[in-house]
Structures are given as C-alpha cells and as structure tokens.
Amino acid sequence: MLVYVYAADLLCEDCGKKCREELTAEGKAPEDPDDEVSYDSDDFPKGPTEEGSSDSPSHCSDCGCFLETELTDVGVDELLSDCERAMRGDREANDVLLQWVDHYEGNDSRVSLSALANTGLTIAEILHEVARLDGEVKRLSAEVEHLQAKLRDS
Numbered sequence: 001m002l003v004y005v006y007a008a009d010l011l012c013e014d015c016g017k018k019c020r021e022e023l024t025a026e027g028k029a030p031e032d033p034d035d036e037v038s039y040d041s042d043d044f045p046k047g048p049t050e051e052g053s054s055d056s057p058s059h060c061s062d063c064g065c066f067l068e069t070e071l072t073d074v075g076v077d078e079l080l081s082d083c084e085r086a087m088r089g090d091r092e093a094n095d096v097l098l099q100w101v102d103h104y105e106g107n108d109s110r111v112s113l114s115a116l117a118n119t120g121l122t123i124a125e126i127l128h129e130v131a132r133l134d135g136e137v138k139r140l141s142a143e144v145e146h147l148q149a150k151l152r153d154s
C-alpha cells in the first residue's frame with residue numbers, strides 16, 4: 001500500500017491526501033509539494049510512496065487502518081510468535097492480530113502453519129486452549145440463560 005510520511009508517522013493514502021488538502025487550505029503548504037527535498041515531513045506529508053519492509057505491521061496514524069506492511073524476517077518471527085502465544089492462550093487473539101494473519105497468510109509464504117509448527121507449538125497446546133475456550137463459552141451461555149430466567153421472573 002502507498003503511504004505518506006508525516007510528523008514521524010505514517011498515513012494511508014486517503015488520510016495523507018486529506019491532510020495535505022487541509023494544510024493547503026490553511027496556507028501551510030510548501031511552494032512546490034512535489035519538490036520533497038524543499039520541505040520537512042514534519043511540516044507537510046511526503047508521498048505517496050511505498051512503505052518498504054518493517055519489523056512490525058504498520059497502521060495509519062490517523063484512521064488506524066492496516067497498511068499491509070511488508071515484513072522483514074524479524075517481523076515475520078514476531079508475528080509467528082504472537083500467533084503461537086495466542087494459540088497457547090498466553091495472548092488475546094484480538095481483531096488486530098486476526099487482521100494481520102488474514103493478510104499475511106495469503107500474501108507472505110513465510111507465514112504458514114508449518115512455519116508456526118517450527119516455533120515448537122504442539123497440537124496438545126492448541127487443543128487445550130480450544131477446550132478452555134469451549135468451557136468458557138458454555139459457562140457464559142449458562143450465565144446468560146440464568147439471567148434471562150431472572151428477568152422473566154421479575
């Protein structure tokens with residue numbers, strides 16, 4: 001994905017364009033926005049440009065969208081370790097992690113189940129975590145039923 005660099009942060013293409021328009025409307029645009037050596041990215045967003053590879057997935061600093069960053073080997077190792085911890089139950093498999101995995105598993109051959117197996121994760125660990133979550137779901141639905149019954153009686 002193409003990005004803009006602004007104030008030591010990354011912006012997605014839409015936010016970068018919007019930010020440039022706002023600064024231009026405020027009269028804060030450089031004389032020639034295409035001449036990127038003539039101004040500092042702290043003052044006006046530079047881009048759009050390829051982000052290049054990074055040690056961690058980036059998100060737009062304005063809207064928060066995932067920028068589909070290309071990962072370095074370090075970045076891939078960290079992502080795999082995050083997945084491994086989530087499957088062991090040591091980390092939350094939150095929306096952000098799911099978004100990354102959804103993207104990288106299909107677009108980066110280094111992110112795969114067999115690579116994850118190389119981290120030492122065992123089938124038993126995955127199944128124990130699934131069983132734990134299963135138990136949690138049963139416990140919560142029993143609680144919901146109990147509360148619904150209470151509401152009906154009141």
Ligand SMILES: [Zn+2]
Nearest residue numbers: 012015060063
């Ligand atoms: Zn954005």
